[in-house]
Amino acid sequence: MMSPKITYEYERITDIKRLNFITNSLQQVIPANANILDVGCGNGVITRHLGQFGYNVLGIDVSDKTIAVARSKNTLANVRFEVMSAEELVASGAQYDAVICSEVLEHLHDPGVLLKTIYQSLKDNGTLIVTVPNGMGPREVFVTKPMLKVRRNPGLQAFVNKVKGALGYKGTTVQSQADNLDHVQFFTRADLRALASANNFDIIKISRTNFVEDVFPFSMLTKRVKSLQSLDCQVAELLPLGFTGGFNTIWKKK
Template identity: 30%
Template structure:
């Protein structure tokens, strides 16, 4: 697995199958996008493009970008009509050669970044002046963390031995602070997967704070 200064450059994509998280993130994200009346979407950290293709098939105009060459090659082999570019959140947004997106989405990416502020900075550059950013990441809150400890699952849950795995672990408060420090105002929160307070992931919606 190839490493870069800021993390893993090769995630290890082998096929076009969606990540497990897509099963419980797809429906709520599409609902949010419809509520925002979004049309042009950037899937930032799109991996193998599975979610980008799904969104395109739901009627959105989608561009996906990711640092992983293998993932982008798999994504480009799809037939939905979504467009793809090999590009990292650490690269210049100008290299995307696209801008004025209604919404940038980033699903289960920010926990893999050594410098997570790069993600909202990149997004803000390519969004419309009133554009939105939707970020999902594994949920961590007091109750869930307590139960993980009581069950003796702390080591396995945090998967420290996973090459290219999770670097940072986010709560609603910490992720909101990150987004607000980088020019966004948080306007929505939703848990996804499992039951209340024990969610697998959280979905945070933010808008550019002009």
């Protein structure tokens, strides 16, 4: 009997690369019927993708809006979504074979609080997969940080938004419908290792994402040409780790 075809909701190559990193990392150590928690799941893209491989996946988020979207897109019986805080998660007492925390920590003023919750929710031999932007990577340095400064000037922000709209940038993301997606943390490798250690984790693997395909003006072309996105991801693999746009990482309890 043929296995069902795996589908992808993401279109950007670097997003697919991150999704494949998560899936491949799990398949190496976690059986197909394992219980997985996707923290800060947003619209549930990763949650649903993992469900295609037979995992029992719970996606949680504090945003009612994102969970409503996640549920509306879900057709898998082994995948479910709940509006749930970190405190409620710990109170449930459930433990998971793996926890996914993808593109979440950079939005938190105190990421250690969430990591302490994850520690309690992860089995002792479990796997935690964390993905974050590289705080000194091309996009964060040349796009994210300047745009955060622009936000402090309403008039300038209105002008920039008008220009972005004219250039075809919608300002939305397939990942989440949350109202505030600002980055408030900018992690280097050293920052990430220190954060892990402070919360009783060891980072056992760090992988690259992309290079400059999502940095304006390169993004004007690469968002339309998938082959350039693929090339950019391949270039990232050849450069020093500090040049990558993001970190895909595997964590284990100490």
